[in-house]
Amino acid sequence: MDTEVSKAVSQYVGSLNLDNREFAFFGLDGDNCITRIGGSVDQLGFSNVKLGQTAESQLSFLEGLLSGDNKPIVIPNAQYLENRFVDLHLFFDANQPWLLFVDNTEVGVGLQKAQQVRLDQDILEESPQSELGSPADDEQHKYWIATEKLFTAFSGSDQDIDEKINNILNIGLEYFQSSCAFLTSDMGENFTVTNIVGNGVQLLEPGEVINADIKNKIRASAASEVHTVNGPFGCVCFLNENKLAYSLSATDEKFLIAVSGWIGNLLGTKEQLEFIEAQSANYKNLFESVPAMLFLCDAEGLVISVSQQFALQVGLAQDEVPGKICLQFFDSDNHGAIRNAISTGEALHVAAKLNCNHSKALEVELNVSEKKFGAMSGIRMVIATDVSARNQAYREATEQNRLLASANESLDQFAFVASHDLQEPLRKIQQFSSFLEEDLEPNLDVDGRYHLEVIVKASEKMSALIKDLLSFSRAKKAQPDFHLVDLNNLLTEVMTELDLAISESGAEVKFNALPVVQANGSLLSQLFNNLIGNAIKYRKPDCQPVINVTCNAVESGTQICVSDNGIGFDMQYANKIFEPFSRLHNSIQYEGTGIGLAICHAACEKHGWSLTAKGEVGVGSTFIVELNDA
Amino acid sequence: MLGAFSVGKTSLVSQYVHSIFSEKYTTTIGVKINKKQLEIDEQTLSMILWDVYGEDNHQSVMPSYLRGLAGYILVADPTRPSTIETTLSLNKMVGETIGDMPFVLALNKVDIKELWDENALAQIHDLSELSVGTFETSAKTDKGVDDLFECLAQSLLTSHSSS
Ligand SMILES: Nc1nc2c(ncn2[C@@H]2O[C@H](COP(=O)(O)OP(=O)(O)OP(=O)(O)O)[C@@H](O)[C@H]2O)c(=O)[nH]1
Numbered sequence: 141m142d143t144e145v146s147k148a149v150s151q152y153v154g155s156l157n158l159d160n161r162e163f164a165f166f167g168l169d170g171d172n173c174i175t176r177i178g179g180s181v182d183q184l185g186f187s188n189v190k191l192g193q194t195a196e197s198q199l200s201f202l203e204g205l206l207s208g209d210n211k212p213i214v215i216p217n218a219q220y221l222e223n224r225f226v227d228l229h230l231f232f233d234a235n236q237p238w239l240l241f242v243d244n245t246e247v248g249v250g251l252q253k254a255q256q257v258r259l260d261q262d263i264l265e266e267s268p269q270s271e272l273g274s275p276a277d278d279e280q281h282k283y284w285i286a287t288e289k290l291f292t293a294f295s296g297s298d299q300d301i302d303e304k305i306n307n308i309l310n311i312g313l314e315y316f317q318s319s320c321a322f323l324t325s326d327m328g329e330n331f332t333v334t335n336i337v338g339n340g341v342q343l344l345e346p347g348e349v350i351n352a353d354i355k356n357k358i359r360a361s362a363a364s365e366v367h368t369v370n371g372p373f374g375c376v377c378f379l380n381e382n383k384l385a386y387s388l389s390a391t392d393e394k395f396l397i398a399v400s401g402w403i404g405n406l407l408g409t410k411e412q413l414e415f416i417e418a419q420s421a422n423y424k425n426l427f428e429s430v431p432a433m434l435f436l437c438d439a440e441g442l443v444i445s446v447s448q449q450f451a452l453q454v455g456l457a458q459d460e461v462p463g464k465i466c467l468q469f470f471d472s473d474n475h476g477a478i479r480n481a482i483s484t485g486e487a488l489h490v491a492a493k494l495n496c497n498h499s500k501a502l503e504v505e506l507n508v509s510e511k512k513f514g515a516m517s518g519i520r521m522v523i524a525t526d527v528s529a530r531n532q533a534y535r536e537a538t539e540q541n542r543l544l545a546s547a548n549e550s551l552d553q554f555a556f557v558a559s560h561d562l563q564e565p566l567r568k569i570q571q572f573s574s575f576l577e578e579d580l581e582p583n584l585d586v587d588g589r590y591h592l593e594v595i596v597k598a599s600e601k602m603s604a605l606i607k608d609l610l611s612f613s614r615a616k617k618a619q620p621d622f623h624l625v626d627l628n629n630l631l632t633e634v635m636t637e638l639d640l641a642i643s644e645s646g647a648e649v650k651f652n653a654l655p656v657v658q659a660n661g662s663l664l665s666q667l668f669n670n671l672i673g674n675a676i677k678y679r680k681p682d683c684q685p686v687i688n689v690t691c692n693a694v695e696s697g698t699q700i701c702v703s704d705n706g707i708g709f710d711m712q713y714a715n716k717i718f719e720p721f722s723r724l725h726n727s728i729q730y731e732g733t734g735i736g737l738a739i740c741h742a743a744c745e746k747h748g749w750s751l752t753a754k755g756e757v758g759v760g761s762t763f764i765v766e767l768n769d770a
Numbered sequence: 771m772l773g774a775f776s777v778g779k780t781s782l783v784s785q786y787v788h789s790i791f792s793e794k795y796t797t798t799i800g801v802k803i804n805k806k807q808l809e810i811d812e813q814t815l816s817m818i819l820w821d822v823y824g825e826d827n828h829q830s831v832m833p834s835y836l837r838g839l840a841g842y843i844l845v846a847d848p849t850r851p852s853t854i855e856t857t858l859s860l861n862k863m864v865g866e867t868i869g870d871m872p873f874v875l876a877l878n879k880v881d882i883k884e885l886w887d888e889n890a891l892a893q894i895h896d897l898s899e900l901s902v903g904t905f906e907t908s909a910k911t912d913k914g915v916d917d918l919f920e921c922l923a924q925s926l927l928t929s930h931s932s933s
């Protein structure tokens with residue numbers, strides 16, 4: 141290596157504060173022919189580069205770079221070799237171009253990791269540069285040799301960071317002709333030695349806290365603070381027991397700064413790698429231990445991180461999911477909703493279908509929330525919950541209901557058809573038995589007349605049954621029109637219809653201030669006709685029937701109650717009484733077919749109302765129509 | 771190769787140069803330099819491809835990475851509308867730094883075209899007019915990849931022989 145070359149480059153290197161990194165350089169002439177070569181040529185991939193030929197012809201990746209103006213340029217982290225990050229500097233000295241390649245692999249790899257988790261991109265800032273004057277030639281030479289040693293001593297990647305620090309200390313030891321060099325952590329009162337080399341001072345052991353005696357000696361040493369990117373770390377000291385004090389030239393100071401900068405860089409890298417590794421480990425742990433399908437993505441749905449469960453579900457390796465747009469994992473029908481949820485950053489219960497590799501799509505519900513992780517904000521955390529079982533149960537229930545409804549419908553249909561078709565033969569029986577009665581009348585004996593009477597009575601009863609059944613079916617089948625109906629008017633009409641029964645029984649029917657409702661008038665008069673008719677029918681003997689129709693506002697809406705002081709019923713039959721043909725009381729005492737309340741129930745159902753009954757044997761009954769106001 | 775992060779710049783180069791595609795996302799730090807020789811009009815051409823790190827919120831592309839470029843490929847990932855905006859701003863940056871240069875436009879990840887945001891694509895219309903070609907590409911299926919690079923190479927050859 142000739143000193144001329146060293147000088148041009150070392151000045152540039154000095155101004156760059158290149159710390160500990162390996163480098164190679166080329167000097168070029170006006171035609172871009174290589175005239176000078178130096179530095180760690182082999183390590184940086186230039187073993188075949190020859191003097192006297194143009195740079196571009198030998199190093200094709202320089203294509204285009206050297207033409208153009210004489211502006212210096214730095215291209216950080218150029219990767220022209222596999223797995224190596226190299227800072228490429230082009231600078232000019234007296235209009236002659238120089239190319240300087242500085243290895244930056246360690247930082248590049250760290251950056252790569254940092255970027256990959258995209259946690260804290262700002263940690264890797266370059267430390268501020270120091271401005272120092274140009275040193276004298278011989279000093280510069282010594283400085284250069286030492287600096288070069290620093291550069292080359294660490295080209296191997298086998299050593300760990302502590303070994304590298306010890307090597308730096310040794311190089312400094314030689315430079316300063318010290319007996320002992322050490323690094324301390326902490327700059328306060330309690331210096332603790334972390335690394336020490338050399339001899340002559342047996343007082344210090346790594347891990348030891350420095351006592352006052354040694355502190356005095358440190359004052360006389362060549363010492364400099366060491367900072368890492370995370371802040372102050374400690375100091376590096378070069379001690380010579382035979383010297384009272386060092387007097388440091390500008391070059392010495394520069395070297396000292398280089399050494400401390402280099403150590404700081406190593407320590408920073410170490411801290412940083414530990415930090416990043418700890419962070420990634422935390423992440424991984426978190427995601428792996430969560431037995432849920434979740435992922436982090438940006439506002440556009442670009443996946444940053446993913447739980448193992450999710451990756452498993454979509455049939456990819458966990459490290460294959462990041463970088464993908466999350467929509468691709470979901471059914472295209474859901475894309476709009478998911479895009480929306482993710483861009484808003486806040487959404488609950490978004491239904492979606494997750495495309496699975498191994499089975500049919502999984503029904504999930506997505507919950508999206510916005511999070512901040514380290515320096516990253518606006519990150520969406522998306523949790524996918526498997527709701528296929530729930531949905532399946534829901535679907536089954538709905539299907540059951542549908543089947544039930546259709547079974548009911550066909551039952552109603554059957555009742556209608558049956559009762560309708562029964563009417564015809566029954567009418568024949570009634571007709572022909574009356575013919576028989578007329579024809580045989582003169583000749584009938586007592587027995588014969590009785591038998592005929594039974595036939596007529598039974599067929600009359602059956603006719604009534606069929607009539608009721610038909611009107612029940614009609615009530616169930618009706619597609620009623622709704623109008624505004626004033627219940628007060630309606631009840632007045634109903635009472636006219638029931639005039640006979642009311643006057644016969646001496647019943648008192650009371651009502652006032654009933655509302656106007658949206659309803660079907662004819663269903664409604666059937667309803668109240670039956671309810672009031674029942675109340676009269678099931679009266680207590682020897683007691684004036686009193687029937688109250690009232691209206692009450694309750695929480696769920698409005699209730700119309702029809703209450704009486706009749707015979708009442710046992711609450712255990714409260715539901716049974718609405719079934720067609722169910723009769724709680726014997727038919728001799730209380731005639732009827734048992735279809736009235738079933739019709740009431742159907743009429744209420746048609747309005748979306750509910751009908752319930754309360755009763756107490758011997759006290760009375762109350763029928764409650766609950767209007768659904770909504 | 772210029773574009774936002776994770777649009778598939780590295781994947782396109784790797785598909786074109788090595789016929790490899792990886793599902794795994796390894797973000798690019800700095801610039802990856804690759805070389806590809808191709809035959810166009812019976813001429814052999816060496817393309818030195820600079821696969822520059824993608825722009826994100828934390829870092830924009832440094833102008834020094836544009837030094838000496840003869841042409842460029844702008845890559846967008848239409849599944850993410852913001853990457854389209856990035857191509858527009860990058861193109862502006864190139865124009866301001868080194869002047870007009872031929873470029874082609876890659877709308878990448880066409881294999882998942884159903885996820886593209888059609889509205890966002892409208893924004894790119896003017897840029898597409900300026901380009902020497904616009905291609906829908908997939909680094910995954912190799913669709914349009916050769917065409918993309920060859921179109922740029924062709925236009926470089928043309929501009930080279932005419933100057
Ligand atoms: N489906 C699909 N995925 C792709 C395609 N191209 C790239 N990817 C995926 O997208 C992610 C990012 O790809 P890269 O090539 O690393 O993107 P980049 O633009 O180089 O990213 P930076 O270097 O960070 O700027 C990876 O997970 C790739 O597998 C494509 O054409 N189709």
Ligand SMILES: [Mg+2]
Nearest residue numbers: 779780797798
């Ligand atoms: Mg890349």
